[in-house]
Amino acid sequence: MVKPVQRLDELVDTEALSPGHSACAGCGAMIAVRQILMAAPHPLIVVNATGCVEVVSTQIPHTAWNIPYIHVAFENAAAVASGVEAALDVLEAKGLGRRHHILVLAGDGGTADIGLQALSGAFERGHRFVYVCYDNEAYMNTGIQRSSLTPLGAWSRTTPAGKLEEKKDLVAIATAHRIPYAATATIFFWKDLVNKVRKAFTFDGPSFIHVYAPCNRGWYFNPAETVRLSKLAVETRYFPLYEVERGVYRINYFVATPKPLEMFLKPQGRFQHLLKPENSHLMEALKQSVDRRWEELVVLSQRGKQAYAAMQG
Amino acid sequence: MQRLHAPVLLSGNDAVALAVKQSDVDVVAAYPITPQTTIVEKLSKYVADGELRARFISVESEHSALSACVGAAAAGARCFTATSSQGLALMHEVMYIAAGMRVPVVMAVANRTLSAPINIHCDHSDIMGSRDSGWVQIFCENVQEAYSRVIQAFRLAEDSRVQLPVAVNLDGFTLSHCYEAVQPLEDEDVRGYLPRRRRVVLDYESPVTMGGLSLPNTYFEIKLEQARALESSKHVFREVVKAYPGEKDGLDVVDVYNPGASVKAVCLGSTAGTLRHVAKTYGFDVGVVNVKLFRPFPREEVLAALSEAGLVAVFDRALSPGAAANPLTSDVKALLYDAGLRKPVWTVVYGLGGRDLTTAVVRKLLEELVEAAYAGRQEARTVYLREVAAW
Missing domain, CATH: 3.40.50.970 (Thiamin diphosphate (ThDP)-binding fold, Pyr/PP domains)
Known part of the structure; x- marks a missing residue:
């Protein structure tokens, strides 16, 4: 068990990612990546799926990475990480190399859509790596098309009238593979995020962290609001912070009195149509979906408490 | 060794x-x-x-x-x-x-x-x-x-x-x-x-x-x-x-059988053995150019093997639908053209989906090829070896 980080200066002082990459101002994903890298143990290798983080940090002949980094394609980051993990395991045994910690970074499309098969395969095989999905809720790199993590009701360039389907439950999918650790996190709650990252790296097997990463270009909000939106997403119960350790659910930030969902939706262009009276049914559907998800989590975490108490005897 | x-x-x-x-x-x-x-x-x-x-x-x-x-x-x-x-x-x-x-x-x-x-x-x-x-x-x-x-x-x-x-x-x-x-x-x-x-x-x-x-x-x-x-x-x-510390005969980029023959059959893979066997058994004036290294295509070596031939037959075991030529034929033709060699090149499409290439079929074809070469026929042809062997 690693000691939880309480203060910023307890994080590693080396920056694995250099400033000067070409991400947009106010990019939530890059804030998340920076926090994750500050918390991750070294020696570390980063495996990245195609997407914004890859595009903004690796433009030949430059690189923003001060640590070994590999990108291969969109849908196969988990498979590539499987190969890296297996290779270093064998090479260390043969005296030809050494094992590194492995961090996989992929967006919502690269994780929940096109990369889901490779991820499921890697989870089932039990490779030791930490897989982070930075979720900005659409294909931002190609210009805001809907993914299976785009929320109900949200506008995107391929849901011009608002998405009619609910967001996939990624942590439940991950947990269904019986992996040792899965969690959600977001950038405002940096202590929660970095401690989850540190914890995730302690397990001898795959861990999964679903990080909420606001995108001002895709959601149409003021770039200065990135961190505040990540806070509001949690405080409205839209994106609950919880973890599932060996099947046991625990809510890490219990939102006893949620702020109105409108506070989270209003600053974002992609939800403007929901605020109109003629679309109240969509707004209602989104609210119900948020409430239902929270209630499910509460039940799961209560069961978790009982399970935990039973384990303690 | x-x-x-x-x-x-x-x-x-x-x-x-x-x-x-x-x-x-x-x-x-x-x-x-x-x-x-x-x-x-x-x-x-x-x-x-x-x-x-x-x-x-x-x-x-x-x-x-x-x-x-x-x-x-x-x-x-x-x-x-x-x-x-x-x-x-x-x-x-x-x-x-x-x-x-x-x-x-x-x-x-x-x-x-x-x-x-x-x-x-x-x-x-x-x-x-x-x-x-x-x-x-x-x-x-x-x-x-x-x-x-x-x-x-x-x-x-x-x-x-x-x-x-x-x-x-x-x-x-x-x-x-x-x-x-x-x-x-x-x-x-x-x-x-x-x-x-x-x-x-x-x-x-x-x-x-x-x-x-x-x-x-x-x-x-x-x-x-x-x-x-x-x-x-x-x-x-x-x-x-x-x-390589083992046997290396026939392992060059191209393996040529009967280099002086009038007809040259160009192929890939196991088919070379069948072609060589039939040519040898019946004494056909046919050489076999077995392309071992397909990419990079050994241009000089294939060209050298074909330069004296009166007729070239390229055995393609894949189609390139709608193309000017099937894959191996396309490489061979480009090669001959660049070298300024105008030769009749037949495309022999065979074995699609595992259809057997029997010695009887090969024998008939080689006869035809030699006949065409001796007659000095210049036209290019595409032949489909579709005969089904008895199961």
Whole structure:
């Protein structure tokens, strides 16, 4: 068990990612990546799926990475990480190399859509790596098309009238593979995020962290609001912070009195149509979906408490 | 060459697996598909029995098989995968990436046709779909060659002048499931032949970024450099064969039988044996030009083999629908044109979906070819050898 980080200066002082990459101002994903890298143990290798983080940090002949980094394609980051993990395991045994910690970074499309098969395969095989999905809720790199993590009701360039389907439950999918650790996190709650990252790296097997990463270009909000939106997403119960350790659910930030969902939706262009009276049914559907998800989590975490108490005897 | 052991009876797939084991690979990532499957079954057993110190990754698709190999190779491992047909098609995307990232992956392809209609038997449609992927592509005539080529492939792929993935093609069933006497090398000879070479890998002490983004200002040069590496791998291939501690007769880039013949039959893979057998048995004035190294295409050597021929017949075991010529024919014709040689070139399409090429069919065709050559007929023809052998 690693000691939880309480203060910023307890994080590693080396920056694995250099400033000067070409991400947009106010990019939530890059804030998340920076926090994750500050918390991750070294020696570390980063495996990245195609997407914004890859595009903004690796433009030949430059690189923003001060640590070994590999990108291969969109849908196969988990498979590539499987190969890296297996290779270093064998090479260390043969005296030809050494094992590194492995961090996989992929967006919502690269994780929940096109990369889901490779991820499921890697989870089932039990490779030791930490897989982070930075979720900005659409294909931002190609210009805001809907993914299976785009929320109900949200506008995107391929849901011009608002998405009619609910967001996939990624942590439940991950947990269904019986992996040792899965969690959600977001950038405002940096202590929660970095401690989850540190914890995730302690397990001898795959861990999964679903990080909420606001995108001002895709959601149409003021770039200065990135961190505040990540806070509001949690405080409205839209994106609950919880973890599932060996099947046991625990809510890490219990939102006893949620702020109105409108506070989270209003600053974002992609939800403007929901605020109109003629679309109240969509707004209602989104609210119900948020409430239902929270209630499910509460039940799961209560069961978790009982399970935990039973384990303690 | 020392012969410490008597030859052993092995199927093509067994021979490939043995070669991979002796090559001391670190990672095998694979997914089952007929007719490749028994290669990786055997490898998983070698690993389970402790005969091969490697990680066997049972991936959930061929796409992930090759992706895992790219990751493993980038991390410094010697790695192997095998596939066929639909599996190769699914790998298509990653094949280009493996070559572009210059990772020395070795893959056996037990050639099988592509759907639809679904069919598990041999032709070369699978690899022809990836012929521009930038891989070194070798075709084997028999089981012994499949064994030797796999070992050579590791040395070729890992050579610092090459650093490219290599595909070793063996005809599905005809070679993959056919048992022949194989003379394997001693383990120590293989180890000596395949030393571990230092190359740039993912390592915390000397970090590199692999698979970066290239814009129009850099992409062109990177791809040209890659293409040049593939071009020059022909010379390295020759060195690799020369240094091979086993039998190397007939293992050059092109193997030519009856070089003075009036008719030249150009082909890939196991068909060379059938053509040679018929030409020899019936004393036809036909030479056989067996192209062993398909990519990079050995232009000088094929041209030299064809320059005196009165008629050339190219045996294509894949279609290129709507194209000016089928794949191998297209290469041969381009070559002759560039050399200013105007010759009648027949395309012989055969064996699609595993249709047998019988000696009777070949005999009839060779007769026709010789007759056309002697008559000085100049027209190009396309022949489809569709006769079905009795089951």
